Amino acid sequence: xxxxxxxxxxxxxxxxxxxxxxxxxxxxxxxxxxxxxxxxxxxxxxxxxxxxxxxxxxxxxxxxxxxxxxxxxxxxxxxxxxxxxxxxxxxxxxxxxxxxxxxxxxxxxxxxxxxxxxxxxxxxxxxxxxxxxxxxxxxxxxxxxxxxxxxxxxxxxxxxxxxxxxxxxxxxxxxxxxxxxxxxxxxxxxxxxxxxxxxxxxxxxxxxxxxxxxxxxxxxxxxxxxxxxxxxxxxxxxxxxxxxxxxxxxxxxxxxxxxxxxxxxxxxxxxxxxxxxxxxxxxxxxxxxxxxxxxxxxxxxxxxxxxxxxxxxxxxxxxxxxxxxxxxxxxxxxxxxxxxxx
Numbered sequence: 001x002x003x004x005x006x007x008x009x010x011x012x013x014x015x016x017x018x019x020x021x022x023x024x025x026x027x028x029x030x031x032x033x034x035x036x037x038x039x040x041x042x043x044x045x046x047x048x049x050x051x052x053x054x055x056x057x058x059x060x061x062x063x064x065x066x067x068x069x070x071x072x073x074x075x076x077x078x079x080x081x082x083x084x085x086x087x088x089x090x091x092x093x094x095x096x097x098x099x100x101x102x103x104x105x106x107x108x109x110x111x112x113x114x115x116x117x118x119x120x121x122x123x124x125x126x127x128x129x130x131x132x133x134x135x136x137x138x139x140x141x142x143x144x145x146x147x148x149x150x151x152x153x154x155x156x157x158x159x160x161x162x163x164x165x166x167x168x169x170x171x172x173x174x175x176x177x178x179x180x181x182x183x184x185x186x187x188x189x190x191x192x193x194x195x196x197x198x199x200x201x202x203x204x205x206x207x208x209x210x211x212x213x214x215x216x217x218x219x220x221x222x223x224x225x226x227x228x229x230x231x232x233x234x235x236x237x238x239x240x241x242x243x244x245x246x247x248x249x250x251x252x253x254x255x256x257x258x259x260x261x262x263x264x265x266x267x268x269x270x271x272x273x274x275x276x277x278x279x280x281x282x283x284x285x286x287x288x289x290x291x292x293x294x295x296x297x298x299x300x301x302x303x304x305x306x307x308x309x310x311x312x313x314x315x316x317x318x319x320x321x322x323x324x325x326x327x328x329x330x331x332x333x334x335x336x337x338x339x340x341x342x
Contacts, residue, residue, distance in 0.1 A: 041262035065154035070146035136180030151216035168340035192285035209296035216320035228279035241268035247276035265331035
């Protein structure tokens with residue numbers, strides 16, 4: 001028996017090749033998307049549990065910190081240098097009250113001294129292994145920065161207060177960074193960039209860094225959450241969740257943080273571990289630690305992709321949902337505890 005091989009016309013072969021390329025691209029896109037967006041566990045949906053008496057105390061302290069930073073002190077940056085110094089003094093005093101010894105990292109920007117502030121809980125078993133929790137205390141020019149980022153600083157202070165009461169195998173270091181906002185963002189004068197570079201020069205073994213960035217705004221309205229392409233294909237359009245954001249090198253850390261948060265706190269959460277050059281992925285102090293090859297993530301309400309008052313004068317304390325922020329801080333507390341154990 002003889003078989004005849006039918007040769008497709010040139011035009012048909014070209015269309016077949018195009019179709020094959022489309023299929024291959026589709027398969028690769030689905031695989032890459034799964035790798036980037038797949039997180040352990042399920043996000044919580046349903047009514048939020050009432051705050052406990054302890055939660056109420058935490059909420060009131062968070063509210064006080066945000067009010068002092070965004071209302072009493074106000075805009076905090078090089079152009080409002082006295083306020084920048086005032087916020088630094090407030091943070092240092094709050095940490096001193098809790099019994100912390102403060103270390104300052106001073107450097108000069110535009111002829112003016114600026115400082116990162118550091119406090120730590122030494123590890124009881126492997127103190128050379130370090131978990132960094134950080135938040136920037138400056139605000140953008142023209143904004144009092146209640147959500148961006150007095151909310152993050154308030155969380156930092158509350159986490160330090162609570163975690164100091166327990167022993168941890170690894171060292172937990174709390175750092176308030178200066179100059180995260182433009183014009184210093186992702187430059188050599190960015191506070192976290194200066195800090196992370198010094199850590200690498202010293203050979204510090206930072207196992208994980210968490211940047212707490214803009215965590216106070218939530219909405220249950222449909223369409224309240226937007227994303228840059230292609231993330232809108234995979235995430236909800238309601239902005240009621242807290243986000244965990246890492247680069248691909250920090251995927252293991254991102255997934256661990258999401259898993260612990262979902263196991264420990266009944267609050268909506270989403271996670272992503274995507275290339276750092278994608279829009280929004282590197283938009284905070286975790287970026288600085290990626291430059292030094294440290295695993296790092298951002299925990300955020302997604303800022304500009306949800307918050308209508310982002311970088312505006314209207315970023316005031318009355319816009320913050322302190323009840324939900326309290327639940328988030330409690331979840332972050334559990335994540336840090338988990339990371340600080342061997």
